[in-house]
Amino acid sequence: GEDVEQSLFLSVREGDSSVINCTYTDSSSTYLYWYKQEPGAGLQLLTYIFSNMDMKQDQRLTVLLNKKDKHLSLRIADTQTGDSAIYFCAESYSGYSTLTFGKGTMLLVSP
Amino acid sequence: GAVVSQHPSRVICKSGTSVKIECRSLDFQATTMFWYRQFPKKSLMLMATSNEGSKATYEQGVEKDKFLINHASLTLSTLTVTSAHPEDSSFYICSASPEDNQPQHFGDGTRLSIL
Numbered sequence: 001g002e003d004v005e006q007s008l009f010l011s012v013r014e015g016d017s018s019v020i021n022c023t024y025t026d027s028s029s030t031y032l033y034w035y036k037q038e039p040g041a042g043l044q045l046l047t048y049i050f051s052n053m054d055m056k057q058d059q060r061l062t063v064l065l066n067k068k069d070k071h072l073s074l075r076i077a078d079t080q081t082g083d084s085a086i087y088f089c090a091e092s093y094s095g096y097s098t099l100t101f102g103k104g105t106m107l108l109v110s111p
Numbered sequence: 112g113a114v115v116s117q118h119p120s121r122v123i124c125k126s127g128t129s130v131k132i133e134c135r136s137l138d139f140q141a142t143t144m145f146w147y148r149q150f151p152k153k154s155l156m157l158m159a160t161s162n163e164g165s166k167a168t169y170e171q172g173v174e175k176d177k178f179l180i181n182h183a184s185l186t187l188s189t190l191t192v193t194s195a196h197p198e199d200s201s202f203y204i205c206s207a208s209p210e211d212n213q214p215q216h217f218g219d220g221t222r223l224s225i226l
Contacts, residue, residue, distance in 0.1 A: 033214055042117070042204050042219035043155075088154065095208035095215060096143050103154045 006089050006102035013110055018076040020105045022089030025070060029091035032065060033099070034074045037086045046074070046087075076107075084109045113209050114138055117218030125226055126197060132190045132221045134161075134205030140185035141207035145215070146178075149202040158203075161188040195225045 006022040024032070030051050035043040049056045049063045049072070056063045062075040076083055089102040114137040122130050134144055142163045147155040159180055160168040167180035177199075179191040188207075192199050204220040 031214060035217070040220075040222065043206075043217040045214055045216055048214045092215070094211045095213045096211045098145060098157055098160065099155075099206070099215060101154045 004089055004091060004100050004102040006087075006105050008103065009106050009108070011108045011110065012079050014079060014081055016079055018074075018079045018083070018107055018109075020074045020076075020087050020089075020107065022072040022074075022102055023070055024072065024089070024091045024100075026091060026100070027070070028093055030094060031092045032063075032072050033088075033090040033092075034061075034063065035088040035090060037088065037104070039085075043088065079107075079109050081109045081111060083107060113213070113216045115205065115207050115216045115218045117205055117221055119221060120219060121222045121224075123224045123226065124195065126195065128195055128225075130192045130195055130223060132192075132203055132205075132223075134188045134190070134207070134218055136186045136207050136209070139207075139209035141188075141209070142185060144182060144188040144205055144207045146180065146188075146190050147204045147206070149204060149220075155204065158190075161205075163188075192223065195223070197225045199223065200225045 003025045012018045033048040034046045036046050060077045064073045086104040086106050088104045090099045092099045116135045118133045144161040146158045149155050158173045161180045161182040163182045182188040206215040206217045208215045
């Protein structure tokens with residue numbers, strides 16, 4: 001079945017870059033997403049990438065996709081304490097189809 | 112654009128009570144909405160797919176009679192937790208997408224606590 005794996009925890013210092021990694025198994029995935037969840041809140045869509053793209057950059061966020069290895073990464077440049085949250089990697093076939101989530105990576109940014 | 116709103120954000124009630132949670136798409140129509148449940152420090156578990164004008168599709172292991180879903184309009188889906196018990200306490204989140212070629216957006220979630 002479909003599976004999405006990501007590391008559970010990452011700790012960085014403020015100002016450093018953070019890289020959160022994710023692997024998935026479903027080769028038919030068309031959309032690959034990164035969501036951010038702060039304590040007690042819902043999920044905020046950070047960015048997403050289509051499977052026919054290699055890279056997408058949006059301000060401090062860079063998403064890299066290696067489709068051959070089914071590997072997705074999220075790089076946050078100049079990480080701030082406000083970036084501390086849980087980051088979920090997810091994949092789906094379309095906007096109307098169900099999402100398969102990873103277990104989430106807790107990012108802790110220390111001053 | 113693509114805002115999904117959930118209400119209420121938090122509910123605390125006694126065991127045996129039924130609780131209704133609303134999920135609204137504010138600036139788009141959603142023929143399909145999804146309901147997820149999230150346990151503490153866990154990922155999201157898909158409970159059901161809500162389809163406007165037809166019955167919801169439930170995931171394996173989710174009790175249909177316990178978690179009633181109604182999608183009566185193109186902008187509103189409701190999840191009713193019937194005769195709630197402490198084990199139903201959880202964080203419930205809904206999502207929807209404005210178009211098939213656009214990503215899903217999530218509501219802010221509802222924290223349900225059953226005493």
